[in-house]
Amino acid sequence: xxxxxxxxxxxxxxxxxxxxxxxxxxxxxxxxxxxxxxxxxxxxxxxxxxxxxxxxxxxxxxxxxxxxxxxxxxxxxxxxxxxxxxxxxxxxxxxxxxxxxxxxxxxxxxxxxxxxxxxxxxxxxxxxxxxxxxxxxxxxxxxxxxxxxxxxxxxxxxxxxxxxxxxxxxxxxxxxxxxxxxxxxxxxxxxxxxxxxxxxxxxxxxxxxxxxxxxxxxxxxxxxxxxxxxxxxxxxxxxxxxxxxxxxxxxxxxxxxxxxxxxxxxxxxxxxxxxxxxxxxxxxxxxxxxxxxxxxxxxxxxxxxxxxxxxxxxxxxxxxxxxxxxxxxxxxx
Amino acid sequence: xxxxxxxxxxxxxxxxxxxxxxxxxxxxxxxxxxxxxxxxxxxxxxxxxxxxxxxxxxxxxxxxxxxxxxxxxxxxxxxxxxxxxxxxxxxxxxxxxxxxxxxxxxxxxxxxxxxxxxxxxxxxxxxxxxxxxxxxxxxxxxxxxxxxxxxxxxxxxxxxxxxxxxxxxxxxxxxxxxxxxxxxxxxxxxxxxxxxxxxxxxxxxxxxxxxxxxxxxxxxxxxxxxxxxxxxxxxxxxxxxxxxxxxxxxxxxxxxxxxxxxxxxxxxxxxxxxxxxxxxxxxxxxxxxxxxxxxxxxxxxxxxxxxxxxxxxxxxxxxxxxxxxxxxxxxxxxxxxxxxxxxxxxxxxxxxxxxxxxxxxxxxxxxxxxxxxxxxxxxxxxxxxxxxxxxxxxxxx
Numbered sequence: 001x002x003x004x005x006x007x008x009x010x011x012x013x014x015x016x017x018x019x020x021x022x023x024x025x026x027x028x029x030x031x032x033x034x035x036x037x038x039x040x041x042x043x044x045x046x047x048x049x050x051x052x053x054x055x056x057x058x059x060x061x062x063x064x065x066x067x068x069x070x071x072x073x074x075x076x077x078x079x080x081x082x083x084x085x086x087x088x089x090x091x092x093x094x095x096x097x098x099x100x101x102x103x104x105x106x107x108x109x110x111x112x113x114x115x116x117x118x119x120x121x122x123x124x125x126x127x128x129x130x131x132x133x134x135x136x137x138x139x140x141x142x143x144x145x146x147x148x149x150x151x152x153x154x155x156x157x158x159x160x161x162x163x164x165x166x167x168x169x170x171x172x173x174x175x176x177x178x179x180x181x182x183x184x185x186x187x188x189x190x191x192x193x194x195x196x197x198x199x200x201x202x203x204x205x206x207x208x209x210x211x212x213x214x215x216x217x218x219x220x221x222x223x224x225x226x227x228x229x230x231x232x233x234x235x236x237x238x239x240x241x242x243x244x245x246x247x248x249x250x251x252x253x254x255x256x257x258x259x260x261x262x263x264x265x266x267x268x269x270x271x272x273x274x275x276x277x278x279x280x281x282x283x284x285x286x287x288x289x290x291x292x293x294x295x296x297x298x299x300x301x302x303x304x305x306x307x308x309x310x311x312x313x314x315x316x317x318x319x320x321x322x323x324x325x326x327x328x329x330x331x332x333x
Numbered sequence: 334x335x336x337x338x339x340x341x342x343x344x345x346x347x348x349x350x351x352x353x354x355x356x357x358x359x360x361x362x363x364x365x366x367x368x369x370x371x372x373x374x375x376x377x378x379x380x381x382x383x384x385x386x387x388x389x390x391x392x393x394x395x396x397x398x399x400x401x402x403x404x405x406x407x408x409x410x411x412x413x414x415x416x417x418x419x420x421x422x423x424x425x426x427x428x429x430x431x432x433x434x435x436x437x438x439x440x441x442x443x444x445x446x447x448x449x450x451x452x453x454x455x456x457x458x459x460x461x462x463x464x465x466x467x468x469x470x471x472x473x474x475x476x477x478x479x480x481x482x483x484x485x486x487x488x489x490x491x492x493x494x495x496x497x498x499x500x501x502x503x504x505x506x507x508x509x510x511x512x513x514x515x516x517x518x519x520x521x522x523x524x525x526x527x528x529x530x531x532x533x534x535x536x537x538x539x540x541x542x543x544x545x546x547x548x549x550x551x552x553x554x555x556x557x558x559x560x561x562x563x564x565x566x567x568x569x570x571x572x573x574x575x576x577x578x579x580x581x582x583x584x585x586x587x588x589x590x591x592x593x594x595x596x597x598x599x600x601x602x603x604x605x606x607x608x609x610x611x612x613x614x615x616x617x618x619x620x621x622x623x624x625x626x627x628x629x630x631x632x633x634x635x636x637x638x639x640x641x642x643x644x645x646x647x648x649x650x651x652x653x654x655x656x657x658x659x660x661x662x663x664x665x666x667x668x669x670x671x672x673x674x675x676x677x678x679x680x681x682x683x684x685x686x687x688x689x690x691x692x693x694x695x696x697x698x699x700x701x702x703x704x705x706x707x708x709x710x711x712x713x714x715x716x717x718x719x720x721x722x723x724x725x726x727x728x729x730x
Contacts, residue, residue: 031551038543144380145564147597150575157577165550167576170543239575240540241567241597243377249538284544288532297531298514305509305535 030164035285036278037160041170043277044177048232049254050261050269051184052225058264059200060218062111063119065126067229067254068247069133070106074099074230075237075246076137079146088151095234096227103226107219115218134244146242148234173235180231181270188266197221201264253280256312260319262326271327276312283308366405366653366660369426371419371437371447374411377564380593381439381638382411385461387631388623388639389436392646395626400646401653408432412443414537419443420450427454433660434459436645439562439638441465441484441512448472457666459649461642464689465511466518470723473687476663478670480644480677482610483689483721484515485522487587488560490608490694490715492523495585500556501526504549504582506569507560508536516560516587522722529554540568546576554582562588567597574601592636595699595707602699602707610690611640611679612697612711619676634708640678647675683718687727691720 049071056064077098082091106129114125150169157165188194196217199207208214233247240246257276261268287308291300319327370389372382386409398405408430412419419438426432427450435451435458438444444463451458452474460468460479468474469483495503505520505528507513513533521528530552532545549557557578561569566589573584579601586607595602613624613634623643627635635643648670655669656662673684682692696712 027551031547034547034551035544038547041543042541143383145377145597147567147571147599149599155574155577155579165577167543167572169575239568239572241564241571243564245376281544284534285548301517301531301533302509302514305533305539309535 027163030161033161034164034166035282037166037170037174038285039278039281040274041174041277042281043274044174044181045232045236046250046253046257046277047181047270047273048177048228048235049250050257050273051181051266052228053251053254054258054261054264054266054269055197055221055228056225057258059197059204059221060115061204062114063122063126064111064225065123065251066106066129066133067225068251069130070099070103070226070229071233071236071247071250072133072137072242072244073102074227074233075148075242076141076146077230078234078237079148079242080141082148088148091148092234096231099230099233100223100227103230104219104223106226107222111222112215112218130248137244143244145244148237148242150238154238169238176235180228184228184266193220253312256316258326260316260326262328265326265328268326268328275315279311279315280308283311364403364658364660366400366403366434367430367432368405368407368649369423369430369432369435370407370409371412371422371426371435371443372409373414373439374409375413378414378439381563381636384593384636384639385437385439385642388627388635388643389646391623391627391630392643396646396650400650401656401658403653403658412438412440414440414443416440416442416446420446423447424450427451427456432456434649436642436649437461438463440510441515442510444468445472445511448474448477452476455663457652457663457670459645461645462638463512464515466515466721466723467511469687469689469721470726471728473727473729475667475729478648478684478688479690480641480648481690482692483723484512485519485723486719486721487608487610487694488516488519488558489523490696490719491558491585491587491606492520494606494608494696494715495520495556495558496523496525498556500524500583500585502529502554503527503556503558503585504529504552504554505531505558506542506545506549507533508539508562508565509533510536512562513560519587520558526555537565540565542569542572543576546572546578549582550576550578556583556585558585558587559589560587564594566590567594570594570598570601570605579604588637590699590709591638592634592709593638595709596633598699599707600701603701604698606696606698606712608694608715609637609697610692610694611637612695612709613640614708614711615679615695617676617678617680620678620680623678644675644677644679647677648673651675685720685724686729687721687724688729689721689724691718693717694719 053067056062074095077095078091081094082088085091114122154169156168158168158171160166188197196212200217257272258269261272288300288304291304372385373379374382393405410422412422426435435456438460439462441463444460445465445467455476458477462481464482464484466483503524503526505517507516517531530548534545559569573579584605586605590602590605590607651674652666652669656665671684673682679692682690685691693714694716696715697709698712699707700710701707
């Protein structure tokens with residue numbers, strides 16, 4: 001074993017009784033750091049999806065179930081453009097533009113008639129769009145799915161701290177998403193468009209009465225939301241591959257995030273996405289070992305995945321009871 | 334007079350035709366055999382269902398779309414990877430379509446959920462992929478056959494191979510459903526080293542294995558074993574490579590790299606061994622014909638899902654032929670099928686008392702062809718004529 005893993009030759013195996021207590025404790029700490037990074041990475045992905053969702057929900061009062069379809073479109077565009085151009089980065093940029101354009105066209109054609117109607121109509125209409133997009137993708141790209149391959153230099157782990165190795169690409173996701181979050185913050189808090197978006201979130205009628213072109217604002221916001229979803233999809237594509245319906249499961253988590261964070265609040269989406277990402281990942285990482293202390297191995301193995309996925313919904317229920325508006329309620333409407 | 338004779342002839346001919354038409358449904362030669370086929374035809378796993386259907390259709394075409402001389406009609410149903418949908422479709426095939434046979438089932442949990450209606454209605458069933466230990470053991474049935482395996486067998490073979498490679502410690506991973514648990518038990522039944530960690534992940538919605546791969550890295554095993562069927566295999570192998578573990582900790586697999594995922598995994602699959610009861614290059618005549626005809630018709634390589642489904646056609650043909658088309662003679666058909674008197678694409682095999690094949694398992698690996706395409710190859714025989722360990726729990730003799 002030592003021969004296979006020279007860098008670990010000095011370290012005791014986890015659970016082995018030998019070895020200095022200090023080094024084992026350090027190692028546990030480093031392992032914890034690595035799992036936290038995994039949680040942050042999932043959180044970042046959820047933030048990208050939830051930010052678009054919460055913008056659209058908060059400002060346009062639209063429940064958009066088809067947000068996951070835009071996530072899927074982003075991934076398909078990226079896989080296609082990367083294959084055509086031969087460059088991952090160029091493919092990603094083109095895919096981002098294509099998803100934003102698709103989102104704006106979608107808003108003009110299919111979303112506009114839904115404004116001002118009850119939420120149930122939104123749910124039905126955008127659910128129909130999910131079916132439409134799944135079938136459209138099947139017709140264009142076929143049923144088998146696609147692969148977006150990373151450049152080979154990305155296929156390695158990066159030593160972020162002595163002894164902590166982390167997959168390079170996941171590190172890139174964390175850093176790029178943090179940059180996007182910062183840009184989004186600047187856009188919303190420091191620009192005229194951002195001011196209109198915030199104004200639209202707190203009082204839509206007043207913004208319209210002041211002579212702002214609400215139609216155009218809505219199209220732009222929807223395009224922004226679409227490109228965030230598409231960005232999440234294309235960043236995740238090399239990890240999860242590109243498949244029809246890939247956005248549906250993750251969208252449920254994104255809805256949980258915006259409910260916890262407070263609908264319409266980007267800051268809330270960011271904090272809630274981190275909490276949900278960490279809770280899910282740390283649950284998966286540590287719950288099986290904790291349960292094994294009290295249950296048989298088989299029972300612990302079976303129960304742990306179920307419990308860790310439940311934990312997110314329990315958190316949501318708790319937040320809804322204590323703070324029904326979410327952790328960071330947007331300005332009162 | 335001539336007119337009279339003519340009209341009399343016409344009349345009798347017409348009458349004869351009428352009676353013949355009325356008799357038609359009663360004669361065995363005209364009856365159509367109805368086969369219900371359950372697999373997954375939607376979502377990411379639809380690629381598996383397509384391969385199974387293609388192979389079944391190819392098999393039927395090769396026998397003139399007749400079993401024992403009787404024409405065949407197949408009704409395909411989609412289980413959507415959901416046990417509740419699978420059992421509902423199974424009941425529909427039995428109760429409203431009145432099928433004579435049911436074939437298919439990819440997922441062990443879907444097969445186990447569907448077992449009761451199959452057994453209660455005494456529908457002769459050929460499971461062509463799922464290999465739940467329950468069906469091999471206490472829930473075995475005279476009417477249920479498998480052309481695949483019991484889940485523990487393939488990982489048990491890879492466990493044997495890990496011993497041969499001198500692996501001393503291993504970390505095991507699989508999805509949290511019946512098959513995943515069977516697979517992890519399977520490796521442990523033959524692997525002589527120490528298990529330093531094992532994980533079951535949410536199924537089928539968890540596609541990101543970051544936390545589990547970090548655990549595997551931290552446990553510092555000599556090797557990782559993984560079972561991730563269908564699209565999940567692509568995600569797992571990709572993330573294993575992205576995590577940088579590929580150069581550090583070797584991976585051993587069961588049902589994770591197949592002919593369907595290989596064109597998408599490409600280089601990532603190279604150097605990752607797996608065990609299998611069938612590989613596309615097995616040198617027997619039945620297999621050569623199957624692979625060549627499949628490639629000619631569908632322009633792609635068949636997978637093990639298809640191969641085991643293809644064998645179901647021959648098995649059903651042997652049953653209907655043995656009873657001369659009398660489909661109510663279930664005992665006769667069962668006895669004929671138990672002989673496994675067919676030319677299987679895996680080579681000859683026998684059925685155990687629990688109707689699970691006693692068969693050989695091979696080591697396979699992925700290679701790149703001269704033309705840039707990828708293919709799976711047989712490396713060696715790992716275990717010959719292996720019988721699953723649950724057959725002793727099956728009350729059938």
